[in-house]
Amino acid sequence: MSDHILLPEGSIEKQTTTLNLGPTHPATHGVFQNILELDGERVMKSTSTIGYIHRAFEKIAERRPLYQITPLTDRLNYCSSPINNMGWHITCEKLLGLELPKRVDYLRVIIMELARISDHLICNSIVGVDSGAFSGFLYVMQYRELIYEIYEEVCGSRLTTTIGRIGGFERNFTPAAFQKLEKFLKEYPKVLKEFENLFTRNRIFMDRTIGCGPISAERALNYGFTGPNLRAAGVDYDVRVHTPYSSYQDFDFTVPVGTTGDCYDRFLVRNEEMWQSLSIIEQAFQKVKEFKGADAEVFHADVPAYYLPEKKDVYTKMEALIYHFKIVMGEAEMPVGEVYSSVEGGNGELGFYLISDGGRTPYRLHFRRPCFIYYQAFEELVKGGMLSDAVITMSSLNLIAGEMDA
Amino acid sequence: MTLTNETIQLKLTEKFPDQLTDWQEPYGMLTFTAPKDLNLKVLQFLYDDAELRFQFLTDLQAVHYPDNKGAELAVVYHLHNLVDNVRIRFKIFVDIEKPDVFSATALYRSANHMERETYDFFGVNFVGHPNLIRILNVDEMDYFPMRKQYPVEDQSRIDKDDEMFGR
Numbered sequence: 323m324s325d326h327i328l329l330p331e332g333s334i335e336k337q338t339t340t341l342n343l344g345p346t347h348p349a350t351h352g353v354f355q356n357i358l359e360l361d362g363e364r365v366m367k368s369t370s371t372i373g374y375i376h377r378a379f380e381k382i383a384e385r386r387p388l389y390q391i392t393p394l395t396d397r398l399n400y401c402s403s404p405i406n407n408m409g410w411h412i413t414c415e416k417l418l419g420l421e422l423p424k425r426v427d428y429l430r431v432i433i434m435e436l437a438r439i440s441d442h443l444i445c446n447s448i449v450g451v452d453s454g455a456f457s458g459f460l461y462v463m464q465y466r467e468l469i470y471e472i473y474e475e476v477c478g479s480r481l482t483t484t485i486g487r488i489g490g491f492e493r494n495f496t497p498a499a500f501q502k503l504e505k506f507l508k509e510y511p512k513v514l515k516e517f518e519n520l521f522t523r524n525r526i527f528m529d530r531t532i533g534c535g536p537i538s539a540e541r542a543l544n545y546g547f548t549g550p551n552l553r554a555a556g557v558d559y560d561v562r563v564h565t566p567y568s569s570y571q572d573f574d575f576t577v578p579v580g581t582t583g584d585c586y587d588r589f590l591v592r593n594e595e596m597w598q599s600l601s602i603i604e605q606a607f608q609k610v611k612e613f614k615g616a617d618a619e620v621f622h623a624d625v626p627a628y629y630l631p632e633k634k635d636v637y638t639k640m641e642a643l644i645y646h647f648k649i650v651m652g653e654a655e656m657p658v659g660e661v662y663s664s665v666e667g668g669n670g671e672l673g674f675y676l677i678s679d680g681g682r683t684p685y686r687l688h689f690r691r692p693c694f695i696y697y698q699a700f701e702e703l704v705k706g707g708m709l710s711d712a713v714i715t716m717s718s719l720n721l722i723a724g725e726m727d728a
Numbered sequence: 729m730t731l732t733n734e735t736i737q738l739k740l741t742e743k744f745p746d747q748l749t750d751w752q753e754p755y756g757m758l759t760f761t762a763p764k765d766l767n768l769k770v771l772q773f774l775y776d777d778a779e780l781r782f783q784f785l786t787d788l789q790a791v792h793y794p795d796n797k798g799a800e801l802a803v804v805y806h807l808h809n810l811v812d813n814v815r816i817r818f819k820i821f822v823d824i825e826k827p828d829v830f831s832a833t834a835l836y837r838s839a840n841h842m843e844r845e846t847y848d849f850f851g852v853n854f855v856g857h858p859n860l861i862r863i864l865n866v867d868e869m870d871y872f873p874m875r876k877q878y879p880v881e882d883q884s885r886i887d888k889d890d891e892m893f894g895r
Binding site for chain 1: 759771785791804836858866873880
């Protein structure tokens with residue numbers, strides 16, 4: 323075994339206590355380990371070990387045609403897998419040079435923002451749980467459930483969604499999906515308001531989180547922070563605004579920023595982002611409703627070489643059969659090139675670096691996982707703080723083991 | 729004034745005459761190759777220059793090209809200028825027999841995990857890295873799994889015919 327697991331020299335005589343937080347500690351919310359060196363309750367040093375659920379996605383991806391990589395992306399940040407799926411589709415579409423109809427873009431925006439809400443909802447309510455307020459967590463859970471029901475209505479699955487395809491969606495949104503979405507838009511604001519009432523001005527919660535695990539904007543940038551954690555430190559970097567994808571430029575929304583980058587700011591930024599996401603969903607839903615006639619039925623781009631044809635066409639039409647065969651066997655034309663494309667995931671900039679040599683599978687695929695990159699700041703964030711602060715810092719960073727380990 | 733790819737290329741060729749090669753713009757992102765000893769100098773110049781300001785390291789990874797003899801491993805840096813919102817990418821190529829590359833950890837704290845990951849999967853030896861140990865794989869592993877000589881499929885299987893449906 324390696325050195326860092328063995329007890330260090332003179333550890334019996336030392337004045338500090340070594341505590342293993344993880345790999346399967348309930349407070350880590352995922353499988354990763356932190357070896358904390360404690361002086362009383364104060365954290366003197368922390369050493370993190372990750373990789374417990376490494377699944378070699380990048381290696382596997384080198385043997386799979388593009389459409390078979392979508393299920394791998396589900397398992398990165400499993401709290402918001404639709405964003406990962408869409409990010410992957412957008413990367414492929416960029417490589418293949420496909421243009422998508424507006425309606426598809428808007429439908430994607432709806433799904434992505436729902437995913438963002440469910441991601442932030444979990445993160446924020448878990449911060450509550452870790453600081454001793456369990457009720458908020460149970461209260462919002464039924465609305466995450468409603469979001470999952472919408473996914474289910476669209477693609478058939480709930481957690482690891484594999485939603486959509488290269489070129490669009492696998493089927494049009496059903497009326498039931500729109501009904502559920504309407505229900506969500508109607509009921510959720512009240513719930514979020516109540517959730518906020520439970521926390522934002524709660525004296526105990528404020529005392530626990532203000533000044534806990536802060537990071538300056540400069541340090542955050544140097545550590546490669548992106549997403550809500552970076553914005554909480556005061557940098558208004560948002561991929562949706564800086565490099566709009568999926569027609570995000572058509573929507574009005576603000577990018578909330580914090581000042582100190584502590585747990586409280588991260589909480590507030592996530593909360594505000596949920597309100598913004600709600601407003602984006604409302605706008606997108608409105609835009610989707612405005613399509614009339616044939617446009618209102620469009621759910622994929624007209625790219626027969628990359629988008630699977632309908633099954634009944636496969637049985638009756640020669641061309642559809644040929645395309646079906648080529649796509650399923652991974653023989654669809656792949657241009658040579660390298661492309662980097664990123665989306666604003668639940669935790670920040672989720673990037674895909676894809677190198678294609680024209681073969682049936684990517685030559686190399688790299689996922690830029692925001693969690694993996696900003697987790698290295700954890701050691702610095704908790705140093706000198708209390709053990710209980712380390713636990714809240716960890717949950718407010720929204721560390722997802724699946725995203726860290728790929 | 730917006731920062732264009734031409735300006736960046738001009739400034740870089742001024743600073744490093746004849747040393748940067750293979751200028752490309754795949755999908756709009758300026759891409760070039762630097763000699764492997766110059767990677768830190770290029771990074772530092774891009775960081776410090778008042779106009780370029782590439783101060784955010786988006787991504788760092790390696791690619792293995794087994795046929796590129798003497799320069800099998802490419803280390804790829806993705807940098808982002810957050811003020812002007814411009815991204816660039818540059819690569820350095822190293823010999824797989826002696827994969828020594830200067831570490832960027834002094835400039836970017838974020839490079840720490842990324843370089844460890846690159847070392848873990850490709851065996852790129854980052855000189856100057858404070859803690860270059862495996863990060864995702866088990867510590868006992870004695871090879872670098874993302875190199876192309878290790879195929880994914882189980883080698884003991886004979887029922888799969890790669891002639892027809894392989895890569």
